[in-house]
Amino acid sequence: MIEPLPDNRQPRGSALLVAARETSRLWKMKRPLIALCLLMPLLYGLFCVGLYGQKKITKIPVSIIDQDHSSLSRQITAALFASEAFRKGPIIDSPEQFPALAAENKSYGCIVFPQHFERDALAGKPVKVAVWVDASNIAIANVAMTAAVDVVGRFNAGVDLKRSLMRGSASASQGSSEVMPIRDEYRILYSPALNANYANFLLIGFVCVAIQLLAALLGAESISLEVEKNTLSELKSSSSGPASVIIGKVFVYAVIMLPMSLVAMILPFPLAQLPFRGDPLIIALVTFWFILIVSTAAVGMSAACKNSIQSIQFLAIIVMPSYLLSGFTWPSLGMVKATQILAVAEPLSHYLTIVRRVTLMGDGVRDITQPLSMLVLWSIAAWCFAYFPVRKLLTKQQEAAQ
Numbered sequence: 307m308i309e310p311l312p313d314n315r316q317p318r319g320s321a322l323l324v325a326a327r328e329t330s331r332l333w334k335m336k337r338p339l340i341a342l343c344l345l346m347p348l349l350y351g352l353f354c355v356g357l358y359g360q361k362k363i364t365k366i367p368v369s370i371i372d373q374d375h376s377s378l379s380r381q382i383t384a385a386l387f388a389s390e391a392f393r394k395g396p397i398i399d400s401p402e403q404f405p406a407l408a409a410e411n412k413s414y415g416c417i418v419f420p421q422h423f424e425r426d427a428l429a430g431k432p433v434k435v436a437v438w439v440d441a442s443n444i445a446i447a448n449v450a451m452t453a454a455v456d457v458v459g460r461f462n463a464g465v466d467l468k469r470s471l472m473r474g475s476a477s478a479s480q481g482s483s484e485v486m487p488i489r490d491e492y493r494i495l496y497s498p499a500l501n502a503n504y505a506n507f508l509l510i511g512f513v514c515v516a517i518q519l520l521a522a523l524l525g526a527e528s529i530s531l532e533v534e535k536n537t538l539s540e541l542k543s544s545s546s547g548p549a550s551v552i553i554g555k556v557f558v559y560a561v562i563m564l565p566m567s568l569v570a571m572i573l574p575f576p577l578a579q580l581p582f583r584g585d586p587l588i589i590a591l592v593t594f595w596f597i598l599i600v601s602t603a604a605v606g607m608s609a610a611c612k613n614s615i616q617s618i619q620f621l622a623i624i625v626m627p628s629y630l631l632s633g634f635t636w637p638s639l640g641m642v643k644a645t646q647i648l649a650v651a652e653p654l655s656h657y658l659t660i661v662r663r664v665t666l667m668g669d670g671v672r673d674i675t676q677p678l679s680m681l682v683l684w685s686i687a688a689w690c691f692a693y694f695p696v697r698k699l700l701t702k703q704q705e706a707a708q
Contacts, residue, residue, distance in 0.1 A: 517593065525600070
């Protein structure tokens with residue numbers, strides 16, 4: 307029998323042998339992971355271009371209430387919609403209708419021209435343009451306010467000059483020494499201090515992201531660990547099929563996570579003195595539902611990977627795009643169109659929308675039917691994603707046992 311050489315006498319080049327062995331092992335066992343490692347920098351780069359390539363938020367839908375129907379109000383309206391910041395939103399008759407549109411994300415601003423707007427402006431009387439802003443999203447609110455100030459401000463000089471010419475000013479180029487008459491009057495909804503919105507949305511947003519991550523982690527090892535520990539036959543004998551396996555595991559995860567998730571969701575409001583305007587029961591039910599969706603999809607990933615480490619690796623790759631697409635860091639209005647479609651198809655964005663509307667806007671079930679319907683679709687998709695891999699795995703186990 308040949309004795310192994312002492313460590314200090316091992317032949318050189320052993321690191322190359324280890325590298326060759328590791329390359330062979332990865333190629334045989336983790337081809338999908340290698341492919342992702344090679345492609346992910348490129349994919350993430352393209353993904354971020356889709357998220358932030360537009361560089362700014364444009365085409366914000368706003369509603370106009372023109373109670374004056376004058377030449378000046380029409381000119382300002384045309385200038386607003388000629389700017390890249392705004393596009394025409396739903397037509398309404400009074401500012402009281404705007405909160406309902408804001409709650410449905412159909413309009414983010416409402417600009418009101420009062421009666422006798424042009425007459426009073428040309429007469430030198432102070433007039434106000436009321437600007438209602440949905441401040442539940444701080445980025446959109448800031449862009450809308452800045453753009454409105456810019457457009458109305460440009461018309462101040464024109465009105466002042468026209469008034470000077472009407473009064474026989476000696477030189478139009480000298481302008482007028484009178485105070486400019488048009489003023490912006492802002493009414494900030496859902497976050498009166500505006501800057502407080504950072505705390506309001508970000509604190510709860512981080513909690514929602516954490517709930518998604520933990521629910522996914524619980525499900526990511528649910529089936530793969532059964533395979534690794536050779537307990538799949540025991541799991542099959544204790545279940546009536548793939549449906550009972552999925553329901554049994556996912557229900558336990560949701561029950562375990564729900565109490566602390568709700569504590570983490572509700573606690574920031576009294577501690578940070580944030581407003582909670584909606585029904586806590588809606589938040590509790592939707593959170594439970596969201597945990598079920600995420601855990602179910604994670605169980606499917608676990609069954610497809612058959613390896614706990616690999617399923618967690620894939621989970622880590624998926625989490626960041628999901629987090630970015632949710633609109634948590636950047637609103638979908640500022641994304642490229644193709645990326646907006648991906649954002650609509652992402653469950654976390656709808657969960658965050660529901661939480662934002664219920665807590666900030668005080669919405670009820672009737673006001674959140676659209677994001678709820680998307681969660682219904684995701685429930686079906688997550689169930690299919692989990693059911694077929696689990697069924698395939700149990701079928702193979704039965705065949706192997708026979």
